[in-house]
Amino acid sequence: MGTLTGRTALVTGGSRGIGRGIAERLAADGARVAVHYGSNEAAAKETVAAIGAAGGSAFAIGQELGVPGDAAALWEAFDRQTDGRLDILVNNAGIGASSAFGAIEEAEYDRLFAVNTKAPFFLAQLGAERLRDGGRVINISTGLSRAALMPDVIAYAMSKAALDIFTKYLSKVVGSRGITVNTVAPGIVDTDINAGWLRGNDEAWAQSAALSALGKVGTVSDIADVVAFLASDDARWVTGHWIDATGGSLA
Incomplete structure (x- = not known):
């Protein structure tokens, strides 16, 4: 029997990349997984099918984030x-690198915070009444919120840093119910979103691997396994924590 048998999980942005890896891992551990997607229904259905083929249980939920009423509509679905x-609840959905400090405009800035910060806040707020005692909230952040390794993504890093603070405060709000709240912060991970500049570029790959103390580029399973631990009973005494999952890039 899996460690999460009988439990239900929601993974936002669960159709691709790190989110898909998390959804598949939680399903492998026995959870029934809601695979959220913003626009790519085909990718979400593919993830659901893959989970089913592996003996797991999942279903897809479509809802754009960063728009008025997004959290309420997602929970209704x-x-x-x-x-x-x-x-x-795994708040994984997010949008990536932003324009440089001197070039970013208000619309892009607002969009970053709407998706990366505001949506997780209200998903957790409206989800709290659904979350069983002893539940888990896991927020996916970035190592860039703790180290200015890429100054051009300043607004993105700010949006994730706010999510990190949210984790700490929310852990105090829901802790009396035995609910833990933690942040997982990946570094550079080999996903489709990074494929354009990372895969097939030997120089970029070598430079990215060199950032890690382990001398490797991260994989989706590297992150999903950390999330699976936090979702399990083994992590019942870990809360309000920011977990560096960058492979030692910040060491």
């Missing part, structure tokens, strides 16, 4: 396919 109860 979730409720239609469940009993309205949740055990694990």
Whole structure:
């Protein structure tokens, strides 16, 4: 029997990349997983099918984030396919690198915070009543919120730094119910979103690997395994924590 058998998880941005890896890992551990997607329904269905083929249980939920009413609409869709109860919320969905400090405009800045910061806040706020006692909230951040390794992504890093602070405060708000709240911060990971500049570019790959104390570029499973630990009973005494999952890039 899996460590998460009988539990229900929601993974935002669960159709591709790190989110897909997390969804597949939680399903492999026995959870029924809601795979959220913003626009790519085909990718979400593919992830659901892959989970089913591996013997797991999953369903897709489509809802654009960063727009008015996004959290309420997502939970309404979730409720239609469940009993309205949740055990694990993984706030993974986010948008990436922004324009440099001197070039970013208000619309892009606002969009970054709407998706990366505001959406997780209200998903957790409205999800709290659905979250069972002893549940888990896991926020996916970035190592760039702790080290200015790439100054051109200043607004992106700021949006994730706010998410880090949210983790600490929320852990105090829901802790009396035995709910833990933690942040996982990846470094450079080999995903489709990084494929354009990373895969097939030997120089970029070598430079990225050199940032890690382990001399490697991260994989999706490297991050998903950390999330799976935090979702399990083994992590019941870990909360309000920012977990460096950069492979030692910040050491």
